[in-house]
Amino acid sequence: AQSVAQPEDQVNVAEGNPLTVKCTYSVSGNPYLFWYVQYPNRGLQFLLKYITGDNLVKGSYGFEAEFNKSQTSFHLKKPSALVSDSALYFCASVRAGNNRKLIWGLGTSLAVNP
């Protein structure tokens, strides 16, 4: 079965430190991979995507993610965390086939401490 895993329910990091939110995938074929962020009681905001090309993808708000095919990972990173980055982060991948429905990870709650 195709799936997306976010192994950490919660990540805590001090403001100014680098942050990593992990994501691994199990999707047949060439995966399309996405990161979204959700602030409390809000919808999801798109951060970045990997479709093809460079393995390092840069996105909104200083975030980036690296596609690693051998490790089937797409970890989200930021060099210096801000308190305002505290939110729920979702990794997603598109399902093989023509319907293009997203497969979602369970989410990782990021807390950046001042």
Added chain:
Amino acid sequence: GAVVSQHPSWVICKSGTSVKIECRSLDFQATTMFWYRQFPKQSLMLMATSNEGSKATYEQGVEKDKFLINHASLTLSTLTVTSAHPEDSSFYICSARDHSGGWNEQFFGPGTRLTVL
């Protein structure tokens, strides 16, 4: 950028009543819209895929007669929760994909918090 709106942002209703939630793409045409529900501190659960001018495709386990979806135009899809019960209380989120057909990210609405008393 692409904007998707939802209305209402929150609604409280009595058990047995029906509630309609609107999802609009404000600056692009969306041939496909998706409806999700999200329980507290959980991931999104896809309920159905809504295609303009045709019947929605429901995910397994989602009652199509309870969650009525209409996608009558390229900018509007509606979800009607019929005969709502407390277990239908949830955060409902829609998303829209633009008309171009290429792979573009889904644009999400801000969500609707439904509370059924």
